[in-house]
Amino acid sequence: MSVRVMSYNVHSLRDDLSALSAVVRGVAPDVLVVQEAPRRWRWRTKCANLAESFGMFMAVGGMPSLGNVIMTSLRVRVLDTWCMRYPLTPGRHMRGACFARLQVPGRGPFTVVGSHLSTDDAERPAQAALLKPALALDDPVIVGLDLNECPDGGSWQLLTDRLGDAAALADLEDRPTFPTPNPTRRIDAILLDPRLELGRYQVVTSDAADRASDHYPLVVDIG
Template sequence: MAAPGAGVPLRVVSYNIHSQRDDTAALAAVVRAAAPDVVVVQEGPRRFRWRQKSAALAESFGLVVAAGGLPALGNLLLTSLRVRVTASRCQRFPLTPGRHLRGAAYADCVVGRGARFTVAGSHLSTDPAERPAQAELFARGLADAPWPVIAGADLNEGPDGPAWATVAAGRTDAAVATDRADRLTFSCGNPSRRIDALFVDPRITVVDYDVVDTPETRRASDHFPVLVDLLLPPTD
């Protein structure tokens, strides 16, 4: 585990919520119990009335919508009122015929007394042939961010995959930083893979990391949530 230094604390959850097809009361309870400042959602609302559904999801978590939704193909960024969002943008990856559209969401934020960061989220393809190109586009988006990056993603492959390596390059894998890379994130019914990750700029200190495995998380989705405590460097 990285030793905490001077900085601004931030709690982040990255969570594939399985399109809210499971126990939504358990889902809300899981996130509220974590008390995060930021939630990076994969498989959030992306179809009919997605704005209202995204706002309702955020409200159930006690948060507000920062970015994403349909323009980011279901990648959704939510924040507490402690976090101020200064800019946001969405990215769509090129469509492979016969496959699902994929994308990413980004939000530039400030918390505390001038600690600035960019939070991003993505959900890469289940097809190993198209994942590497999507990972490259996501990595470029992260490289273009104006502030230290926090990136949560369902990569649909493990740490030995090429897409994972592309996104991880030059960034800290929060699980590795805390010696908890053995914590599996998928599936809740039969945990066998670590395909969900949180990567951060090396200037950000990883204080703690957990994959939350409880009776509620097993009812809430087919993925376990990744919960990470960080210390951000002051940037003002």
């Protein structure tokens, strides 16, 4: 049974929310990894309302993972969830990651991870170094994240030491993701455990996606 996973930096919901909902509903993912979701005042209600606008349900994230969220469809069973936080660098945003151990009918458990690394070149490698051992799990892992660097960066290289870059696996490394509507950089990624089979990789571009966020979302179908 295939699984559709989408990863999307939603730009702190600063843009056209109707367009954002249309983009996600058009993809109809089983699992959605969100970066820059609500993380402060009334974050639970805001995240739940965002999930409802997508026709999905909150699994994990929000304030505990500093704005990273994993949402699921009714097809997905949530077996376990947890979060981690990276150390705070004074004067910069605190960041983290969220984890959800999931299962769909017809296949064994897998773990989806969401994270958003620092924009600071000095801070980002340490965050990647903390995330990497957290991905060494018994179940196959799917990671959706905004790395804030291109594939030649050190943090990207560290995290793809064990996991495959879905764009590279699909021979679509030339598809930039940021900024909309005229992207010039590929700073978003979905990374896949080698035990998983990639069926499709896509950068979702459309008029609605241009209005919905400053990032284009990524979608993979796992066979």
